Amino acid sequence: MVLTNYLLFFFPMKKTKQNKINPKKLVINPSLRFILLSIFIISILVFISSLNFIQQFLTAFTALSLHSILNALGISVRLVEPIVLQLVHGSQMKFSIIPDCTGIYPAVVLCGFIFAFPANSRKKTLGIFGAIAASFVMNYLRLVSLIALAQVSVRTFEIAHLIIWQSSFIILVIAYFLWWLRWK
Amino acid sequence: MEIIRRLSFGFLLRFIVWFLLFLALWSLVSSSYSWFKMQTLQQILSWIYPTQTPFIRNPGFLQGFAISELTLLSLIFARWNKVDLSSIKKYPWTKVLGCIAILFIINIASQLMEVISQRSSTFFLNYAVTWLLSVGVIVLPFLCWVWLESTLKPA
Numbered sequence: 018m019v020l021t022n023y024l025l026f027f028f029p030m031k032k033t034k035q036n037k038i039n040p041k042k043l044v045i046n047p048s049l050r051f052i053l054l055s056i057f058i059i060s061i062l063v064f065i066s067s068l069n070f071i072q073q074f075l076t077a078f079t080a081l082s083l084h085s086i087l088n089a090l091g092i093s094v095r096l097v098e099p100i101v102l103q104l105v106h107g108s109q110m111k112f113s114i115i116p117d118c119t120g121i122y123p124a125v126v127l128c129g130f131i132f133a134f135p136a137n138s139r140k141k142t143l144g145i146f147g148a149i150a151a152s153f154v155m156n157y158l159r160l161v162s163l164i165a166l167a168q169v170s171v172r173t174f175e176i177a178h179l180i181i182w183q184s185s186f187i188i189l190v191i192a193y194f195l196w197w198l199r200w201k
Numbered sequence: 202m203e204i205i206r207r208l209s210f211g212f213l214l215r216f217i218v219w220f221l222l223f224l225a226l227w228s229l230v231s232s233s234y235s236w237f238k239m240q241t242l243q244q245i246l247s248w249i250y251p252t253q254t255p256f257i258r259n260p261g262f263l264q265g266f267a268i269s270e271l272t273l274l275s276l277i278f279a280r281w282n283k284v285d286l287s288s289i290k291k292y293p294w295t296k297v298l299g300c301i302a303i304l305f306i307i308n309i310a311s312q313l314m315e316v317i318s319q320r321s322s323t324f325f326l327n328y329a330v331t332w333l334l335s336v337g338v339i340v341l342p343f344l345c346w347v348w349l350e351s352t353l354k355p356a
Contacts, residue, residue, distance in 0.1 A: 048351030052344045063336055067328050122335045129340070180266060183338075184224060187272055190339050192213055199209075 051133050059129035066121050075119040076100045083114070083160050092165055107168035120156025123186050124149045130194050144197045155189050216279035223271040231265030238265075238309065245313055269304045273297075273342035277349070293352055300345040307333060307341065 065071065080100045087094045093105035100114045116122075127148035131141055159182045167174035227234075247254045277297060281289055311333035318326040 046351065048347055052347060055340070055344065059336060059340060060332065063332050064328060067324075067331055116331070117335050123339070126336055126339050130343075180224065180228075183266075183268060184220065187268065187339050188217055188220065191216065191276075191343065195213055 047135070055129045055133035058132045059125060062125040062128060063122075066116070066125060072116045075121055076114045076116060079119045079156075079160075080114045083157070083164075086157060086161060087164060090161065092161075092168060094164065102164070104164070104168055108171050110167045110171060110174070112164060112167070118156070118160065120153045120159075123155070123190050124152035126190050127152065127193055130190075131197060134198070140197075140200070144200075147197070148193060151189065151193055155185070159185070211282065212279050215282070216275050219278045220271065220275035223275055224266065227266055227271060233265075234267060235265030238312070241309060242313055242316065245309075246316065249317070267305070267308070269308065269338045269342045270301050272339075273300060273304065273345050276342065276346040280350075291353075293349060296349055296352065300349065304341060304345065307337065311337065 066075075077099050080096060080102060084094055084096045084102060087102075094102045095105055097103045097111065102112045102114070104110050128145050131144040131148060136144075163174055163178055163182065166177055243254070274297075277292070311330060314326055315330045315334065318330055
């Protein structure tokens with residue numbers, strides 16, 4: 018109805034029998050609305066997160082915080098460049114932190130889904146904060162476990178990096194979104 | 202949208218089980234799939250750059266695991282439990298095949314863009330690659346599934 022009113026406001030028409038607008042025909046299917054709105058919101062958020070200074074900040078922050086976490090856990094690493102970590106012992110492998118390693122993208126996807134889904138603003142706000150926290154916690158778990166694995170075996174690291182953790186992000190997004198939908 | 206609201210813990214568990222099962226099965230053919238994708242990309246690149254075709258030396262980045270396609274299939278299979286297994290025949294399987302084909306084409310296109318972006322890096326190309334490879338792998342199968350569910354007639 019609201020959409021029809023807007024359309025009639027901007028494009029006034031003579032209401033004759035032939036061109037009378039049927040309000041039911043103008044209402045967008047809720048699923049289609051969710052799909053289009055989430056794609057639109059995610060596109061904007063990805064655009065913002067693709068800006069150079071944001072990516073530089075996120076990667077540098079992730080590398081620095083990861084360096085502190087790993088050393089606190091007894092896994093010796095050194096920061097050889099602002100975004101490159103190297104294992105001190107074992108394989109002495111180097112890890113370059115790229116934007117995908119910052120955990121920003123699962124958070125972006127969840128924020129897009131939560132924004133696009135019809136719910137009250139309190140539920141949406143809490144959902145978004147929870148999504149960001151869950152995404153970053155999961156990401157640090159991923160990075161710490163991967164680097165701990167790389168210290169033991171490079172081959173195991175590659176398998177875990179490619180299969181296990183990529184899949185776990187998909188499971189996280191779907192599980193969190195479904196939990197948020199049922200949460201009151 | 203009602204299907205999304207009615208989803209339960211059981212659905213999530215079934216989704217995870219199906220997803221892990223599909224990944225385990227796919228690992229048997231992942232190297233062949235990666236090789237097939239590399240050949241397809243190489244062919245398309247030879248059409249785009251007929252004189253100086255870039256050669257893909259390291260097919261590792263192609264990732265033989267069809268993650269988005271397997272996610273979609275897992276979401277579809279997770280909707281059935283023992284009780285409503287009979288409705289499996291009524292599911293729009295033709296549309297499912299269409300969605301899988303679209304996801305495959307998008308995957309090939311995004312990896313093609315990734316190769317091209319290494320030659321001529323522009324913001325738009327990098328943005329599109331980021332969208333499709335980092336975000337699209339999660340978003341697209343989920344939205345395909347929402348659309349498939351929305352096309353079903355209520356029981």
